[in-house]
Structures are given as C-alpha cells and as structure tokens.
Amino acid sequence: MTVRVQEADFDIGAELASLTAGNTAVGGLGVFVGLVRDVADGTGVSALTLEHYPGMTEKALEGIEAEARDRWPLEDTLIIHRVGRMLPGDNIVLVACTSAHRQAALDATTFLIDWLKTKAPFWKREETDQGERWVDARESDDQAAARWGAP
Amino acid sequence: MTVRVQEADFDIGAELASLTAGNTAVGGLGVFVGLVRDVADGTGVSALTLEHYPGMTEKALEGIEAEARDRWPLEDTLIIHRVGRMLPGDNIVLVACTSAHRQAALDATTFLIDWLKTKAPFWKREETDQGERWVDARESDDQAAARWGAP
Amino acid sequence: MKLLYFAWVRQRIGAGTEEVTPPTEVTDVATLVDWLRARGPGYAEAFKDTRAIRCAVNHTYVEVDHPVAAGDEVAFFPPVTGG
C-alpha cells in the first residue's frame, strides 16, 4: 500500500523484490511500467516534462489504490510516479499488485494504470521537432478507465 | 522474442532492463511473475516440483509467443519458466511484453500467462502436510484461456 | 481563497498560484470562473472553453455548481495526462 511521487528514477527489481519479500501468500505479481517514447502522434519527442499537483496527487493515488483493494483480494500494491524532465527510454511510472491469484494481480494492475491515467493530476509537456506542446488527454484513456465502471 | 526453461532463479530487474534497453519505441511494459505460495486449497505447501516435457515445452512456448505477436503490436516478449524443486516465495515464471501502447503490453501479458497455464507442458507436484500430490488442472484456468478465443 | 493553475492553464494565466478575495456574488465554481475571466486577457484565454478545464476544490474534483468560500483551495487544470 505504497504511493510515491518523486523526481528520481526507480529500481524496478529492488521495488518488486521488497513488494514480495517475506510474504509467501503471494502467488502472482502484476506489473506495469510506463516509459518515455521517442515519438508521439508521428512527431519525434526529445524530452518529456511531468508536472503535478502536490497534495492532490498523493490523495488521488491513495484513493485509486484503496478502490483497487476494495475490488480485488490484494496482498500489496505499489505506485511510483516520477515528475520533472525525462528522456526517451526513461521510466515514468511503476504500478504493481500482489495477490494469491494471478487474475486479481493482473486485473488490479490494469485497473490502477487505467484510473491513474484519467484521475491523477499529472500533465505531460513534450519537447518535439516542432517545439513544445502539452499532451492532449486521449479519449481511448477515458474508455479504458470507463471499462471498470463508476468509482 | 525470448523463451527460456531453466532450473536457476531469474533476476527480474536485470531481465526487464535488457528487454527495454535501447528501444525508445517502448511506451509500456507489462509483467507477470508467478511465485510459490505456502498454501493451496487450504493445505500447507512446503515445496513444489515442476516437471516438464523438454523439446515440446520450448515449442509450445514459442507457439504461444508467436500467437501473441500476431494479435498485438509488440516490441518484444520474454517468457522464463523454472523447473525443478522450489520453496514458498520462490519465483516460478516470468512473462513480460513491451509495446508502444500500454493496453497491448498488458493484454498480451495476460494472454501469455493464461495460454501458458493451459497449453505448455509443465506439471506441478506439491509437498504438503498430508504428503505429496500432483496439482490438478483448474477449470478457472481453462475459462481464462478461453476468453482469448481459438488458437 | 487560494487559487492554483496547472499545465496550459498556468501558462496562459502566467502564474501557478495566487491568493484572491472574490466579491460576494462569487458563490460557486461557475461564478468564480466568470469573475476570473474579467481579470485580464490571460484569464479570458485560459477560461475560453470551460469544457477543456477541470476543477478541484480542496483536492477533490468538483462540477461547476460546487460552492467555493474563503479558505478554500481551488485548482483549475486541463484533463490529466500522466501515467
């Protein structure tokens, strides 16, 4: 049940190891990592800057995590989201869920990232070949979040 | 596009790092790790032994991986499955997919582990409080695999 | 009342945060936005299309009919794009 917002990169192996360490009730670990791509909507992207709303971000992530724990029998959850400037190939976000059962771990992982994308107050600005631009919210993200029903 | 069957444990962090290294077209990484639980069907489990069918296992896993690549636009895939004797908390299987898009990465990861569970020739024997027993195939696993339609 | 602006809302207004004391006719988010729009061209530009803007009062998403009062923290920002 950990939520972190940080500028620093994270060590995926170390984070996942501490999530499962000592808990032999865990049968499945689901993970999603979001990374900076070098292209978006056909335009080359050289860097990405993540802005957020300190205070509300943590509250929103904790709310999303609590919702996942209500819906699935989870052993533990982890959300780490970076802010600041990142380059292509850099990690942006890590979401992970452990459960006795694989379906719960994977479904909850998908749920967490779908909801995070539409509810947590982060904004991306891209540096592209054609200058800087704010990333537009995607309808496909709203649809992905809506699959899981109302909060 | 890597498939490995091995007795040795795997280093999740190192495996995932090499899966994404140098490919800045990757926007999402989906991962599932299966671990040995200390209880199954209400009985304490002290160890698990994984047997497989050398030759057919690799062919089956490669077939499942090829099917995933047909269905989703994936950058890369990785399946590592351990065989031999393992203890509660040990890693059994690692499945990972990278894609430009998160939905493809997560769906393909779920697909790979669902199909692996019903099609790849591995068998589990548990050492329990009440002696040894072969793990029975689960109808829920057949249903999970069937969600993805015919091969 | 503390106001916060993020992403292109912040850029158009030219500030990330400000303390304001709106007149008494500002009772909810909608009347607050009307009042802000009249404060200058940056505000007018930022709040041109309110369908493109989200609002949170005290860290909770709200609709435009949500009341606002002295002491509230009110934030305006575009639809979120993290993850």
Added chain:
Amino acid sequence: MKLLYFAWVRQRIGAGTEEVTPPTEVTDVATLVDWLRARGPGYAEAFKDTRAIRCAVNHTYVEVDHPVAAGDEVAFFPPVTGG
C-alpha cells in the same frame, strides 16, 4: 516408436520413456492406448480414464483418432499445471 510419460502417468506406469514396436493393428492413438492398457496393471491404472489424459505426437497435441507410426514420439500426460 518412442513413448514418453509425464507426471502421474509416468508414476503409475513406472517409467518416463520406452521404445516399443506395437503390432500392426495399432494405427492411431486410441488403438495404441488399448494395446498399452493390456501391458500390465500400471498401464491399466494410468489409462483408466482417458478423459484425464492428454496426448502429443511429435510435440503437437492430438486427439485419439490421430495416426501413429514407427518413428513417432508419442507422449501421454495429465492436463498441464505450469505457470
């Protein structure tokens, strides 16, 4: 013909692999199983309920009407439980 047995099929038969030369009436998986059943109580026990057994010929899953011939690798095992 090379036969392979896995998991509890292997344990009931008491061997993981064997080379056999079945009679000419053995032409498919079903007739091979009938012939194997008659080889001893371990085989009879292993093939008691064929719905609980899967078969692969040359590393590919097959149904009981699939042909078998000299040179084939034929494997019998329970439904898989990996992952």
